[in-house]
Amino acid sequence: MTTVILLPGLASDVTLWRDQLPMLQARGPVHVTEAHAHFGTLPEMAIGLLAAHDGPLVLIGTSMGGILALEVFRQAPQRVRAMALLGSSARPDTPELIALRTNAIGLFETGRMDEVLRANVPFAFHASKAQDPELVADYLAMVRRAGPEQLIRQNRAIMARADSRPLLAGLSCPLLVVCGEADLLTPPEYSREIAAAVPQADLVLLPDCGHLLTLEQPQRINALLGDWLDRVDAQVNAEAGTRAAANTR
Template identity: 35%
Template sequence: MHYIESGVGTPLVLLHAFPADARMWNSARALLEEQARVIAPDQRGLGESPLDGSWARSLAEPSDSRWAAENPSIDTAARDIVELLDRLELPKVVLGGCSMGGYVAMAVLRAAPQRVAGLLLVDTKAVADNDEQRANRLNAADRAEREGTSGWLADSTLPNVLGRTTHEQRPAVLKQVRELIEAQPAEGVAWAQRAMAGRPDSTDALRAFTGPALVVVGEEDRLTPPEHARELADVLPGGELVTLPGAGHLPPVETPDEFAGVVRPWLAELG
């Protein structure tokens, strides 16, 4: 599994959104690394991480690797993260995720809650997809395999993941996110869509988590809007909600200074 690491201090693992990779955290990571050891992995099949999970001891047998590649699951993505923590000899970390990264973080929480010292959920949701959302994901996965992803994936994604302010005032961010999307392998895009389509509800896992939890949401997010983030924070016993003005679904990319500005004091409270 490919990952980007920098900084010293509290181990903070950041899981990226779909369809991007670990580079989406670069601007925010540079602002957090003075007080945290920031580890940002490329999730399976995206960025520079292979789809077959060939890095993982638990998937060392070729038959296991083939099974995981052919049976997309957020739980498999979560096992990848636990394997990375083992490899880095990190018994416990602050775990953060944006959008799909939040789904994976919640799957880690379901599978290995003892590894999570704190939870940072950014523009994500605990509930499973409804029938329409699931069908849309599966159709997009089929199209990615059939046609590749050039052009259409970015064109269909950008209007939803970036806020109004970004579209109107931040052309460099728009270009950056388009390039991230265009760089993702079609097979990884298809795998991730199918994995997200099949994910379970994580509400009970969040309700059982008694550690510190920060929920961050962009005020202009249309996919997981602030009212949904409030519901998420209310489920968490230690949940705190922060809404960031001028950001959509990707605050770490759209407003990295403001994002880091709310995460830094929260991390400081964790010690």
């Protein structure tokens, strides 16, 4: 049986998928990985994820979770039945981004985590959501639970990541790419780049949406994922039928 794995973003947890879990659990096995919280590099995170889950996988990753999903595909393409990348990127960090992350790490190390988190809110959310006190409080509480050590370790992992763009031409499984039109952290051009390199990719850009898609537009994300998983299931069933027919000849 195919298992759906949800891959949270940097310093994120199950909160990021709270509105998707009921819908996905009604469909079948689903797990929120914590590999990013327990390992120091993306290759190690992918190894841990693959070891924790048997059989074919459907990977649904947002932000850093999408980057990790591509690393899982790099290591075990035969295990990946389908993949959805939400507000993510296949590119490596630029020197400018590395400098920004390095500066943030310095602030985390000196106890100034909240200063960085609050400054990041306008980049994490669409302007209309950045003024929602409950949503912002949930986001800040989630990252505070991760704490400075995870923030430092995961930022270093992201800075050291490989360029995943060369992988895209060999990605033959179903791929859904979703991005907020106002995403300032992983702009729509990153998602367009991924979709353009994968012939069977579905690209959806969400208006009035920033980086944290699953929290900002949960019902829209649920609808997109539900429809996409229906198509994935139909393809899997069709392939199984073809194999069964071939075995009877």
